[in-house]
Amino acid sequence: MVVYTKGDENLWTGRIDDTEKRAHFRNFQVVDVVDLEEIDDNRENEQIEDYAPQYDVGILGYAVDRGVYLNQGRIGAQQGPDAIREKFGNMALMNDITIGDFGNISTDETYVENVQIEYADMIKKSHSLAKFHMLLGGGHDISYAHYKGLRQIYPHQSIGVINIDAHFDLRDAKYATSGTGFKQIIDEDPEAGYLVLGIQQAANTQHLFNIAKERGVEYVLAEQIDQDSTNECIASFIDKYDVIMLTLCLDVIDSAYGPGVSAPCSFGLSPKQVYRLILEVLKYDKTQHISIAEMNPEYDIDGRTAKMVGHIMFHILHRNSNIE
Numbered sequence: 001m002v003v004y005t006k007g008d009e010n011l012w013t014g015r016i017d018d019t020e021k022r023a024h025f026r027n028f029q030v031v032d033v034v035d036l037e038e039i040d041d042n043r044e045n046e047q048i049e050d051y052a053p054q055y056d057v058g059i060l061g062y063a064v065d066r067g068v069y070l071n072q073g074r075i076g077a078q079q080g081p082d083a084i085r086e087k088f089g090n091m092a093l094m095n096d097i098t099i100g101d102f103g104n105i106s107t108d109e110t111y112v113e114n115v116q117i118e119y120a121d122m123i124k125k126s127h128s129l130a131k132f133h134m135l136l137g138g139g140h141d142i143s144y145a146h147y148k149g150l151r152q153i154y155p156h157q158s159i160g161v162i163n164i165d166a167h168f169d170l171r172d173a174k175y176a177t178s179g180t181g182f183k184q185i186i187d188e189d190p191e192a193g194y195l196v197l198g199i200q201q202a203a204n205t206q207h208l209f210n211i212a213k214e215r216g217v218e219y220v221l222a223e224q225i226d227q228d229s230t231n232e233c234i235a236s237f238i239d240k241y242d243v244i245m246l247t248l249c250l251d252v253i254d255s256a257y258g259p260g261v262s263a264p265c266s267f268g269l270s271p272k273q274v275y276r277l278i279l280e281v282l283k284y285d286k287t288q289h290i291s292i293a294e295m296n297p298e299y300d301i302d303g304r305t306a307k308m309v310g311h312i313m314f315h316i317l318h319r320n321s322n323i324e
């Protein structure tokens with residue numbers, strides 16, 4: 001059974017320096033927990049442009065690691081969204097932002113197809129509630145759910161997919177896993193393009209490189225990420241599509257910075273390199289959702305990975321401000 005759970009108020013707690021003056025606040029002090037099951041379904045049909053979003057940012061969790069298990073990976077990412085919430089909540093509140101926590105989806109089913117469909121519906125349902133959305137995983141099977149949600153929101157637009165990842169996730173399987181998401185997208189949508197940033201040669205078999213070549217997948221290797229050509233590649237890719245789906249697989253970050261992931265990689269990117277790539281993509285204003293996948297608290301060290309994700313979220317939120 002697939003289960004929707006509204007956000008847990010107890011996660012949004014922490015150090016309180018003042019209860020009134022916002023200059024003393026941390027993020028958790030302004031979070032509203034929103035029960036999506038209480039949101040009127042009719043509002044889904046409202047024209048997005050006619051509706052002023054209530055929140056600057058919405059948080060929606062994909063508390064699922066079954067897709068990782070089905071991909072022969074190590075489980076634990078089910079706890080990922082809540083681990084990230086806790087760390088992000090205790091970071092300083094800057095500016096006058098508002099945050100809505102739209103809850104988590106989870107499943108006890110053997111396969112992830114149903115939970116992906118329901119998560120896509122949640123993405124659609126919550127879309128008009130916030131200006132920007134953080135979709136927190138969970139396994140990288142969140143990618144296909146993210147795509148399906150965008151398809152509902154933008155039925156007629158072309159979608160280009162940018163994945164910041166050490167892996168292609170272009171596997172063929174009889175059922176969806178954390179390693180099949182992008183193959184599912186490009187098989188289903190011949191108009192969709194796929195660009196991967198941060199690919200590691202040692203983490204993908206020659207077969208996966210062959211599939212990428214056959215299917216016209218563009219990619220930049222981790223060791224080439226600082227070359228000027230990376231920005232040119234991002235710009236020319238984004239130019240081809242109406243909407244850009246942006247997803248981050250945390251194992252692209254070197255395991256020294258982010259040990260708490262399902263499939264850790266050495267020789268990975270630094271958090272700063274990843275943050276720079278995210279900002280580069282977001283500056284084209286074709287992206288209103290980012291999914292952040294594979295946070296696995298079981299293997300984290302002193303909450304280091306979850307805190308790093310909190311920082312990445314913080315920087316995304318304040319990308320237009322002077323905070324650095």
Ligand SMILES: N=CN[C@@H](CCC(=O)O)C(=O)O
Pocket residue numbers: 071072073140167168169171178179180203263
């Ligand atoms: N989402 C992760 N996908 C990777 C996992 C690799 C691994 O388990 O080592 C993949 O399928 O290639």
Ligand SMILES: [Mn+2]
Pocket residue numbers: 165166167249250251252263
């Ligand atoms: Mn990966």
Ligand SMILES: [Mn+2]
Pocket residue numbers: 140165167169178249
């Ligand atoms: Mn991945």
